[in-house]
Amino acid sequence: MNRKISRMTSWLKCALLTTGALIIPHTAIAAEESLSQANANILWTLIAAVLVMFMQAGFAMVECGFTRAKNAANILMKNALDFSVGAIVFFLFGFAIMFGTDIGGFIGSSGFALSGYNATTPDGQWALTFWFFQSVFAATAATIVSGGIAERTKFPAYILVSLFVTAIIYPISGHWAWGSLWLGDPAAGWLEGMGFADFAGSTVVHSVGGWVALAGAIVVGARKGKYGPDGASRAIPGHNIPLAALGVFILWFGWFGFNPGSTTTADGTIGYIAVNTNLAAAAGVLGSMLAAWIKFGKPDASFTLNGALAGLVAITAGCYEVSPIGSIIIGFLAGILCVISVEFIDKVLKVDDPVGAVSVHGVCGAFGTICVGIFAAPGYGDITGLLYGGGFAPLWAQIIGVAAVFIWAFGAGFILFKVVDLIMGVRASEEEELKGLDITEHGMEAYNGFQIFTTE
Incomplete structure (x- = not known):
């Protein structure tokens, strides 16, 4: 009334x-x-932030489902710690590095003491809300890493890795692309200054997590029994595909906060951004399913589920810039690319990625970001892509941005894992891996009374 x-x-x-x-x-x-x-704006941004926070549950379910039962509790612990540790270090350090006063387009410098904002004023209320929204994005970048190094990584080592990803690796490259979002300095962020466009984080968030995961998977090494004496890849099936499917649908749901929420403004653009997001996810399912069907003779459920995530990751950069038709094309191609990439990384590069994190987030994130320079349509965003007569300049900016973030995230991630390995070791022992990390790292079973031990 x-x-x-x-x-x-x-x-x-x-x-x-x-x-x-x-x-x-x-x-x-x-x-x-x-x-x-x-x-x-505050209400919409807060709702979107809560949706993105709930994606943490989606990541946990996907990773649990695609890995073995004896490591389920370990997966849950890592996802909980990603968000908990990440929120605090992003509050203390990460936000200032990412959004503080710009130094040469490469890093922010000013502190961000939330205690300095009066929560009874509009400025203070917005400051708190904006920080919360950005903190859940930082947690997303960190939690992507856990899937790529699942089932054989020491828990204390992972906590240290997650802390540095949230505090340093993610914020620095984030400043390059999004440095102006807080203080409004148009010169902040060297990628932003050259016209690089990544609306909601295909590269800034997802590829960063994917490339760090790739570095971690290389340093940690493959799971025992993954590759035979002849180097042939052996499948290690996940223990609960229904759980993985639930995680995918949670992530799909939360993505309507991830992409439309990145406007941080309650206006009409959130509607078509949601449409683009949904269409790309649906197309990703179809592309991945068809690619797997053709390659393996069956419509594989695991690939199909990852296809939805591939489409979502790919459209995240261009959800504001492309038309609905463009989003369908990007999502469909990302679904196909995901299948090709998983096979290539597993069988050619011999890198063990249990959940396909590198392919879904790293490769498809880079692909979707580059697609902005091709499919950005007049009347939707701020730039015009090559397909619509915008020339090569936007596409070139996207390629440079993708390459720069890869070099930074993979390089910094590789060094981080190597340093942590020297300090405390990152790889669980063979006995711990065989018994499962739930018992050896946490002293418990995720499924009490149903644990099955293997010797390979």
Whole structure:
């Protein structure tokens, strides 16, 4: 009833203003509208942040389902620690590095003491909300790493890796592309300055996590029994595909906060961004399913599920820039690419990635980012892609951005894993791996009474 009265009052005000029967200073009306918009922005950004936070559950379910039962509790612990440790270090360090006063386009410098903001003022309320939204993105980048090094990594070592990813690796490259988002400095971030466009983080978030995961998988090495004496790859099936499917649908749901929420503004663009997001995911399912069907003779469920994530990751960069048709094309191609990439990384590079994190997030994130320079359509975003007559400049900016972030994230990730390995060792012992990390690292079973031990 109160909402109806409020709407009627607003309508009556407008009617009286139109007829001249009510005279209110224009500045007062503008101030009221500005405050209402600010409150709407806070509400929308907070809702989106909560949706993205719930994606943490999706990542946990996907990783659990695609790995073995004896490591399920370890997967859950890593995802919980990603968000918990990540939130604190991003509060203390990461946000300032990513969004602070720019130094040469490469790093932020000013601190971000939330205690310095008065939570009773609009500025303070927005500061807190914006930090929360950005913190869940940082946690997403970190948690991608856990899937790529699952089932054979020491838990204490992983905590240290996750901490540095959230505090340093993610924020630095994030500043390159998104440095102006907080202080509004148009010169902040050297990639941003050259026209690089990554609206919601195909490269800034997902590829960073994927490339660090690739570095970690190389340093940690393959799981015992993954590759035979002749180097042939052996499948190690996940223990619970229904759980993985649940995780995929949770992630799909949360992505409607990830992409539309990146507007941080409650306006009409969130609708078509959601449409593009959904269409790309659906097309990714079809592309991955068909590719697996053709290659293996069966429509494999694991590849099909990862196809949805491939489409979502790929469209994240261009969800604001491309048309719905463009999103379908990008998602479909990403689904196909995911299958090809998983096979290539596993059988050619001999890198053991239990959940396909490198392919889904690293490769498809890079692919989707480059596609912005091709498919960005007039009337949707801020740039025009090559396909619509925008020339090679936007495409070139995207390629440079993707390459630069790969060099940084993979290089820094490789050094980080090597240093942690020297300090405490990152690889679990052979006995610990065979028994499972649930018992050896955490002293418990995820499925009490149903544990099955193997000798390979």
